[in-house]
Amino acid sequence: MEMLHYDFMQRAFLAGALIALVASALGVYLMLRRQALMADMLSHVSLAGIAAGAYLHWNPTLTGFAIAIVGAVAVEYVRRSYKTYSEISVAIIMVGGLSSAVIIMNLNQSVNKSFSSYLFGSVVAVNRTELILMLAVSVLAALFFILMRRPLYQMTFDEDTAKTSGLPVNWLSLAFSVVTGMIVAAAMPIVGVLLVSSLVVLPAALAIRLASSFSMAIVFSMAFGLGGVWSGLSASYAFSTPPGATIALILLAILLVGIGLKKGALRAAKRKSRLGQNVAAAEEAPYEAARFSSTARVADKGGVARMKSYLAKAALAALAVSMALAGCGQGGAKKGDANAGTDAGAQRKLQVAASFYPMYEFASQVAGGLAEVTLMVPGGVEPHDWEPTPKDMALLSKADVFVYNGIVESWAGQAISSAGRGDRVDVEASAGFETDVPGGEQAPDGKPAGADPHVWLSPALAQREVERIRDGLSKADPAHAADFEANAEAYIAKLRQLDAEFRTALGPAKRKTFVTQHAAFGYLAREYGLTQLPISGLSPDQEPTPAQMASVVKEIQSLGISTIFFRGAGRPEGRGDDRERDRREDGRARSDRRSDEGR
Amino acid sequence: MALVAMEQVVFGYDDVPSLEDVNLEIGAGEFVAVTGPNGASKTTLLRLMMGLLAPWKGKISLASRGKGGGKLKIGYVPQQISAFNSGFPSSILEFVRSGRYTKGSWLRKMNARDHEQTELALKQVGMWHLRHRKIGELSGGQKQRICIARALAMEPDLLVLDEPTTGMDRDSRFGFYELMKTQTEQYGRTVVMVTHGLDEVSPYLDRIVELERKEDGKWRCCTTTSCRGHFSPARS
Structure with missing residues (x-):
C-alpha cells in the first residue's frame, strides 16, 4: 500500500x-x-x-x-x-x-x-x-x-x-x-x-x-x-x-x-411476530423463596463466546x-506518480513545492524550465487558513525543495517535520528579514506587533527572497546553479525596475498615508516613506476592535482619504502575472490619485 | 448489638428540618417495615440510614462488620432508577452479576460462587429464563425484580428496599414477602423495607417503624411496634 x-x-x-x-x-x-x-x-x-x-x-x-x-x-x-x-x-x-x-x-x-x-x-x-x-x-x-x-x-x-x-x-x-x-x-x-x-x-x-x-x-x-x-x-x-x-x-x-x-431489523422482527411466528414470551416466573440447588455452570460460556465472535x-x-x-x-496515487518523473532513463527534473502564489512565482522565475514547481495553496485561499491533505503531504515528502515564506504558512513547521526527508532543502524565504517591526505598522493602542511576514510585497525585500530561493535551488541542484543565477538576476532586474518606478511615482506625492484592509504593506510603506493605516492587524482575520475602527475612521476623516486598498485574494484565477499586476496597479492607482489631486 | 442505630437525628432541606427526633434501632436478622403517610420523608430516612445523607444533628451508626467478617454489605433497591430508561446497554445476567462487584473483587475473575449466587438471585425473582435479554426491554415490574435480584446476588447483610411492591400484583406481593422472610430466617440477613400495605405484610414482619407528623408539621420518628405474635396471619 x-x-x-x-x-x-x-x-x-x-x-x-x-x-x-x-x-x-x-x-x-x-x-x-x-x-x-x-x-x-x-x-x-x-x-x-x-x-x-x-x-x-x-x-x-x-x-x-x-x-x-x-x-x-x-x-x-x-x-x-x-x-x-x-x-x-x-x-x-x-x-x-x-x-x-x-x-x-x-x-x-x-x-x-x-x-x-x-x-x-x-x-x-x-x-x-x-x-x-x-x-x-x-x-x-x-x-x-x-x-x-x-x-x-x-x-x-x-x-x-x-x-x-x-x-x-x-x-x-x-x-x-x-x-x-x-x-x-x-x-x-x-x-x-x-x-x-x-x-x-x-x-x-x-x-x-x-x-x-x-x-x-x-x-x-x-x-x-x-x-x-x-x-x-x-x-x-x-x-x-x-x-x-x-x-x-x-x-x-x-x-x-x-x-x-x-x-430495518426491528421492522422485520415485528412482521414476524404479527404472523405469529417465533416470539418468545417475555413473562416473568413467580417469586420463589426456596433455596435452589446449584445448576450453574462455572461460567456463562454462551455470552463470552458470543462476544468474542462479535x-x-x-x-x-x-x-x-x-x-x-x-x-x-492506491489507484489515485498511481496516477499522480505517472505525472511526476515521466521519462524513464532521462534526468529527473528538480521537484519544487511552493507554498502560496508569490513563492510559486519567484521559484518558477528562478527555476526557468529546469524544475517542476508545484503550488500547494491554491489561488484564492488564505495560506494560513489552509490545511494540507495527505496528497499535499505526499507531494512535500517527494519534493527536493520546499519554498515557503515563513509565518504566513501556519502549517509549514508541522508539515516540514512530519513529511521528513533528510535531503530536502527547505527555504524559508523571509527568514531574518521580518524580525524588525516596520515603522509603518500602526498600532493605535500602542500594543507591540508581532513579526510582519509580508516581505514579498516590498520590491526591495522581494529581491532578497529571490536570492534565498536561488541559493536553495542551487544547493539542491548544483549542476544548474549557473542557470538559476542567471534567471534570478534577470528577475531581480525586473524587481529593481519596479522599485525605481515606485520611487519616482511616490516621491512627489503630497499625501503619504494610505489605508489598507489589513497591515500587508508595512515594509513597502517603510521603503517609500509612506504611512500605512491598516484596519485589521497583520492577519486578515484579526478583527479590529471598536477602538481601532474608531481611530482609523478619525484618521481617514481628518486626512480626507477617499480610497481603501485591499489585496484581491479572492480572485479565482490567481495565476500568471496577476500578482505583479496587482502590485503595479496598486502603485499606479496611488500615484495617479496623488498627482490628480496635486495636494 | 444493633445493626443500625439512629440517635436524635435531625435532617431537612433548604434549612427547614423535615425529620426530627429520629431514634431507632434495628437488630441483625430483623424484618422491619418503615411506614408513614405520603411525603413523610421515608426515603430520606433510608438514605440517612445508609449514609447517603449526612444528618444535621444526631448520630447514625451502622455495624462496621458484616456476617462474613468483612465490611458490612448493603443491598439497596431504590424506588426508581432513571438509567433504565436511557438505553443502558446490558443483559439481565450482566446486570445482576454486577451485584457481585465488591471492592475486593474488582480485578479477580468471576468464580463459581459468583455465578451460583447470581443464578440463585435470578431464580428467586423468577427472571432466570430471561437472563440474556437487554434490561431496556423489560416491563416496570421486571425492572424492579432484577434490581432486587442484584441486591440479593451481593449476599447482603442489610437489604434496604424503598417501596418494592408498588405495581406488584397480589400473588407477586406475597411471593415477595415470603422471599424476604427467607432472607432473614434462612440467611440471617436484615431487611428494612418502606411500604404501605401494612395489613398484608405485618404477619411476616418483626417490627414496624412508623413516622408520624407532630403538631408543628415536622415528621418524627418513630413508633416502633413489635409484630411478633400480635397479628393473626392473613395469608392466602
Missing part, C-alpha cells in the same frame, strides 16, 4: 488509532452519564489553555493539558454540588473557554495558527511530542478503563446504589473526570475540536443502540471509531479531502447507516473497509 510508505501517514494511522480507541470507549461512559457535551466543552477550554500558554511563552501543550483537567474537575464539582446547574455549567465553561481563547489569541498580534486548524486539527502533520503524549495518555486511560471497568459499570448505571455497595464514588468520578480531561487535551491538537467530539459521541451512540451487553457496547464503539478513522484517512488520501472533516463525515455515515439497519466480526469489518478505501487511494 503506497499510502503507508510515507512516515506521516504511518504516524497519522497510529495517532488516529490511539485516539479512536480511547475516545470511543470514553464516549460510551460519557453518553450514559449524560455528559455528551463534555468532550466539546473540554476541547474549547483546552484551546483557551493553549492560547494562554502561547501568550505567556510557556509550553502551550502543557498549559492546554492542565487547563483541560482543571475544567473537567470544575464541572465534576458543580455536577455534584449543584445538580440542577450541571447542564448549564457545561455551557458556561464552554462559552467562557472559547471566548477567552479568542481574546487571548487576539492579544498575540502575530499571524498565528488559524482558528480553523483547531477545528479539525492536522492529523497528517503529527509531530513526535504530540504522538508521545497521546501514547502516554492512551496507556493511562487503557489501564484506568480496564482495571476500573467493574466499578465504572456500577457507577455509570446508578451512583446511589454504587455508593451503598461500598464504591468510593466521589473518588472514582473525580478520577474519571481527570482521565476525560487528559484524553481530550492530548487528542485535540492532533484531530481538532470537532473531531474529538465526533469520536466521543458518534461511535458510542451507535454502539449503545446495538449492543446487548455493556462490554459489547465498549467493543463496538471502539470498532466503529477505529474503522471510521482508518477509512477516513484512506478516503482523505484517495480523494484529496481534508482528513479531519472526512473522518467526521464517515463516522456520521456509520451512525446513520447503523441506525437504519437496526430499524469482536472478531467488528475487527474484520473495520479492516475490510480500510483496505477497500486504501485500494482506491
